[in-house]
Amino acid sequence: MSMNTQGRPTSAGEASVSAIDTFTGNRALQQEEALLFEIGRHGTTGVDLDEPEAFTSRLGKLQRKAPLDLPGLSEPEAVRHYVRLSQKNYAIDSGLYPLGSCTMKHNPRLNEKLARLPGFGDIHPLQPLSTVPGAVELMAELGRWLIEMTGMTSVALSPKAGAHGELCGMMAIKAAIEARGEPRDIVLVPESAHGTNPATAALLGFKVVTVPARADGTVDPEAVKALLSPQVAAIMLTNPNTCGLFERDVVAIAAAVHAAGAYFYCDGANFNAIVGKAKVGELGVDAMHINLHKTFSTPHGGGGPGAGPVVFSSRLAAFAPLPFVRIGAEGPVLVEDEAALQAGETPFGRMVAFHGQMGMFVRALSYMLSHGGNGLRQASEDAVLNANYVRAGLRDVMTQPSGDRTCMHEVLFDDGFLEGTGVTTLDFAKAMIDEGYHPMTMYFPLVVHGAMLIEPTESESKASLDLFVATLRDLVMKAKAGDIARFREAPRFAPRRRLDETRAARQPKLTYERPVPFEQAAE
Amino acid sequence: MATYFTKDHEWVRIDGDIATVGITDYAQSQLGDVVYVELPEIGKELKKGDEAAVVESVKAASEVFAPISGTVEGVNAGLVDQPAAINESAEGAGWFLRLIVADKGELSGLMDESTYRNFLETL
């Protein structure tokens, strides 16, 4: 069988039952909150609406007959329900969020305010274009900034997230290869890549061939050359890579890929390290998505929404999907369909209904304008500075998979320093929760055993990093001193102890099930 | 009855023309709690090395490869509802499938138990 080497316990563990015992189950500010379906009531509504006057229905025979089981709450109850739920969440606004590869930086509230201006938030994607010139202007301006920062030729704004941007970039590559009439069906992906890379390539029917990493996690141009052939369509490379290192041979890799007639897709998840420091267009990249929700700080919102615009080199620019903004003599024009195309524009199709994540565009441009070119560069420098500062603070007590070396915006540790302690990466991460920190990214990249990937971002002050480093140092000492229970039982102070993921997967309960079925209860 | 092992941590037990296939105790310990298995259809013909089944823990999905060629004659359907049996008895009640052996000559390429245990020492 194909072996998983990153196995870790997924049952809840043996934590002793809590001694804390209140009538409500609450623990002061930690309030228990029942499910909406337990506290909501049929017939209750928190929205005052007047019944319409009598009218002749035009629903035909498709009037709803099935019962509608959606209990409601009054406004005060609803507000309390969601406020209580919110209090069970960790957030950037409440603490350092060092998730490697995720770029959890501060989300300026100015951006929220501007995205809610009626001129942005209350415009319809299909109202006449003559009534939304400011929206098209904003898209053009965002595109101009992205192109200047990357040194690329054109931009597709419509992809809705990073993985969607990958799909967009790889579709453009597939279209370009088909336009050349070549049967290329292999995509090279380093073993350290994000899972979205092979998933995207496979979705488009490409065969994924893994590129082995060097000992330090970087890609060797010779290893790439050995795999290149007339069947190879592209390489998908993350730079800086998922080990937090800049691919120092990226130019040689790009040259080899181009010489073989293939394209270079760059996963831009880690763009935050190099804004204003290097332009990917000059590194030989043909397409790269940019996670506006990482580098340009549109809030992650508990899992989304994001935005994943893709920048293209001149080799792929013509294939950018509809819709796109064309900059003409009379200003920017939103090109929505084939009928409006000009010579040299050969879009591969359409990724989404409408025009993309306008709400994210406004926030990202607000962020960019606030920073300016100089501030964006400073942000990248501070992000890299902070990661290296954490590295310097921990290098004598934690282990790095390829020795102590300069990293980019995130620093990678492995579980070597825990060997013999009985504490695992998982335990270590959970103990951080008790100390008030969100854990770093664990067990990724897969090429490193017990990986711990720390990305502090530029938002953290020196004092914040000093406390973080001191905390981790203290935890390391406690692990080495044999204070095992602290780790195995962690987290002890969070709204929940470790959760039984085995049970969740073996007996999936994915929706609320009433003790008595709704149809019977309603009778 | 002779039992053979693969480097990919499958075991195969031969009884006449029938081979019973499962994953080793070492494999289940590496996987962690098994939460799901996907078994092949009866009658499916498998070549040595083909994907025969899928076994999933919470954080990983692994393919189980056919250690030898053969036709699927039976599957351990009870695993679908009780995947924990694989953790509890990987080399016994947690078997995956039975094959009608196509070529017993293929067995010579597999390890016997002591060779496999020694192989594990090297990992």
Add this chain to the structure above:
Amino acid sequence: MRYLPHSEADRQAMLAAIGVGSIDDLFLDIPANLRVHGLTLPKAAGELSVERTLGRMAARNVPAGSVPFFVGAGAYRHHVPASVDHLIQRSEFLTSYTPYQPEITQGTLQYLFEFQTQVAHLTGMEVANASMYDGSTATAEAVLMAHRVTRRKKAVLSGGLHPHYRAVVATTSAMASDAVDALDADPLGTEDILSRIDGETSCVVVQSPSVYGHLIDLAPIAEKAHQVGALLVAVFTEAVSLGIVEPPGAQGADIVVGEGQSIGNPLTFGGPYVGLFAARMKHVRQMPGRLCGETVDAEGRRGFVLTLSTREQHIRRDKATSNICTNSGLCALAFTIHMTLLGETGLARLARINHANAVELAEMLVEVPGVSLLNESFFNEFTLRLPREAAGVVEALAAKGILGGVPVSRLEPGRPDLADLLIVASTEVNTVDDRIAFAAALQEVLA
């Protein structure tokens, strides 16, 4: 720069602690000849300055709320209670990541569990995921899922499917070498889709209400699909309709996908929106996207986790059911809060108001000379045939301060035979004065 905490002294002290002399020493892996020294971009700007710049752009647009507004075709202007936007801006929701550490993200996980339940109940299905990007990408994912379930590769698309959705499915399918049989645009709602379903069909994709507003009886389509081993993928773009229209799940749909924007989310020029995705439990392992499930913690207390993750890209990589990672969590939160405030009582009433307003508007507009209504049935949106090309009429209406619908030519630019069609939506935000003004303006423009 107000977002960067370090002083120059901090930076120097940190560089010293790292053991390097300058910041550039941390960027030595970037080849020297490729290091950038400055971007050709404006310098940093204060809040006031940024507000002025973006405020000026915003002011060039005509907000929907400033005029009588009848634009729909896949995105709808509804009134969203003030508490919704307040609650989704709680720091703990807004600035949290994907709930990979369940002990400290129970807030996100519990609302996702409630959201999944609401979507399942609304659509009449057994299971729903934690959201997709939007309705169009959810539809493309539904087609891919149907291909996995049926092990076939041909999708039949109704001519009532939103043309953008059709284009997204067609693009994905072409790239994945799957077949698409798209029926001709169906503004009359009379297509014969049953004859296109055959033994090669993986799924038939039908939108109801259709992009032209027609309510489609899904039951016979489901029956025919099931006879030949195919699935019915039901699509909706107006979630409010499900308050009074028979849900797809009750009509035999196997997968239900749709756009959730109209509950809880503003128009925002097309995004971010929230894709809803519901299915039958027997197909759950072929679903794309995150799923939240109930379990217990080490003390035996109920809690929630992301589950069945082996379907997903971060574990299954090239064998994942989808490449999706980031979804529309915060928009799903807005949806679930608004839905909780409505309850079934409020939702059904809201739907009746929408329907009543649309019926009244349709009755007014067909009185305008030369205008005819193409719909037998509709919810809050319908299609008119005008005596002239609709695009020019819409521009003329806009000049009069009325945003009067979507000309079909905007969605089907290659079809001059449809250029006289106008899709008109009416929701609870329209007043009777708005409707009267629209009818009067249309009469003037057409006179």
